Amino acid sequence: MNEEKLILIDQLCEHYKVEMALFSELHDFGIIEILTIKNSYFIHEDKISTVEKVVRMQKDLNINMEGVDTVLNLLDKINNLQIELTTVKNRLRLYED
Numbered sequence: 001m002n003e004e005k006l007i008l009i010d011q012l013c014e015h016y017k018v019e020m021a022l023f024s025e026l027h028d029f030g031i032i033e034i035l036t037i038k039n040s041y042f043i044h045e046d047k048i049s050t051v052e053k054v055v056r057m058q059k060d061l062n063i064n065m066e067g068v069d070t071v072l073n074l075l076d077k078i079n080n081l082q083i084e085l086t087t088v089k090n091r092l093r094l095y096e097d
Contacts, residue, residue, distance in 0.1 A: 006035060006042035016055045026054060029069045 010021050022041070026032045031050060035042045043051070050072065057063040057071060 005045045006037075007045055007048065009041040010032070012043070012048075012051065016051070018055060022054070022058070023051075025065050026051070026071060029065060031069065031072060 009020060011021070012018075013020055020041075021034065023034060025040070027034045029056070032043050032047045035044075053072070054068050054074075057068050058065075063071065
């Protein structure tokens with residue numbers, strides 16, 4: 001994995017005003033992968049949007065980690081269904097023309 005695309009979790013904790021325990025829970029639920037390099041913990045930058053969603057769900061909506069995991073799974077399924085629907089619509093257009 002490219003190290004320049006990794007973000008130090010300590011910086012994220014400071015930025016979002018959360019504890020390291022949040023990232024540990026996210027890792028335990030399989031939502032993010034924590035990488036350890038020279039006694040420092042990192043996540044890949046691709047997971048920042050997920051972290052932001054989780055922070056909003058927990059702070060604004062008071063959703064526990066089980067609920068967060070469920071919501072993220074449902075959002076992923078919705079996204080996959082939207083992609084599948086677009087694909088089917090594009091195929092249907094081929095037959096309509």
